[in-house]
Amino acid sequence: MIWCDAIFKQLLDADLCDRLPHALLFLGQAGLGKRELAQQFSQYLLCGHSRQTKKACGVCEDCRLFSANTHGDYYPIAPENQKTIGIDQIREMKSHAYQTSQRGRKKIFVIVGAEKMTIAASNAALKILEEPPLGCLFILISESKHALSSTILSRCHAYHFFVNDTTQVEQWLSDAVHKQFSKKEIICALQWSQFSPLLAKKWLEENKINFFDGLQGVLNQYFYRKASSYELIKYCQGKALADILFAAYLICYHFLKTHASDGRAIVYSLLSKIIGAQKLLEKHPTLNETLLLEALF
Numbered sequence: 275m276i277w278c279d280a281i282f283k284q285l286l287d288a289d290l291c292d293r294l295p296h297a298l299l300f301l302g303q304a305g306l307g308k309r310e311l312a313q314q315f316s317q318y319l320l321c322g323h324s325r326q327t328k329k330a331c332g333v334c335e336d337c338r339l340f341s342a343n344t345h346g347d348y349y350p351i352a353p354e355n356q357k358t359i360g361i362d363q364i365r366e367m368k369s370h371a372y373q374t375s376q377r378g379r380k381k382i383f384v385i386v387g388a389e390k391m392t393i394a395a396s397n398a399a400l401k402i403l404e405e406p407p408l409g410c411l412f413i414l415i416s417e418s419k420h421a422l423s424s425t426i427l428s429r430c431h432a433y434h435f436f437v438n439d440t441t442q443v444e445q446w447l448s449d450a451v452h453k454q455f456s457k458k459e460i461i462c463a464l465q466w467s468q469f470s471p472l473l474a475k476k477w478l479e480e481n482k483i484n485f486f487d488g489l490q491g492v493l494n495q496y497f498y499r500k501a502s503s504y505e506l507i508k509y510c511q512g513k514a515l516a517d518i519l520f521a522a523y524l525i526c527y528h529f530l531k532t533h534a535s536d537g538r539a540i541v542y543s544l545l546s547k548i549i550g551a552q553k554l555l556e557k558h559p560t561l562n563e564t565l566l567l568e569a570l571f
């Protein structure tokens with residue numbers, strides 16, 4: 275993940291100088307490798323031979339335990355059912371934090387989706403961050419700092435994940451995908467993912483980019499009343515609702531940014547329906563696809 279190299283180096287340097295803060299916050303949109311880097315860095319810290327080579331050895335006892343997800347000093351937590359992180363999860367994390375390290379090095383706690391902590395969980399987490407037990411490192415991962423309390427933010431050292439060299443990432447993506455794609459397809463995937471390389475990689479491998487491109491064509495015609503609702507629904511049938519809503523949202527947003535007059539009313543109306551449908555889908559993941567498409571278009 276070449277776009278993460280600078281952050282990884284900063285973390286290694288801070289560790290080598292014994293200046294690693296006790297709480298890190300990895301910020302950035304989905305698909306930028308925040309969780310992967312947190313894992314990589316955690317393994318580096320827990321490995322017995324990493325300091326000389328600046329990377330985890332992959333063969334020592336710690337590395338083996340880490341790879342098997344059984345390392346007693348690595349404790350990741352994430353939202354239950356993709357929804358919230360509750361106070362019980364934070365209380366359990368706290369009880370682990372006050373225990374002695376099992377392998378004699380750091381104890382690492384990774385909170386994935388930190389913005390999904392309930393208020394009670396966030397307050398409990400704040401207390402641990404304010405008075406961290408010795409030898410503990412907390413890595414909070416979030417897509418939006420606005421959803422985190424200012425007191426939590428003030429306790430963490432933030433690292434912002436983003437792509438700043440698109441050419442380098444195009445090459446990375448081209449090497450990382452398992453199939454052969456043209457340069458145009460690679461660029462297109464990166465644009466659809468809003469420069470989140472891991473998301474672009476996933477979509478290329480799942481053949482979603484062609485669907486997104488096709489949807490853009492049909493929707494643009496629909497906005498000018500050159501394609502009917504029927505054609506639009508037919509094009510979307512059989513595709514995952516979350517993908518349709520995601521792509522349609524981006525297409526509407528892009529249309530409003532680039533078109534000053536014609537077709538805007540219909541796009542505004544569709545955009546608000548998409549936002550409503552996304553909320554509905556979050557609550558009821560097994561919604562009837564045809565009914566939802568008919569309501570949308």
Ligand SMILES: [Zn+2]
Pocket residue numbers: 321322323324330331332333334335336337338
């Ligand atoms: Zn190792």
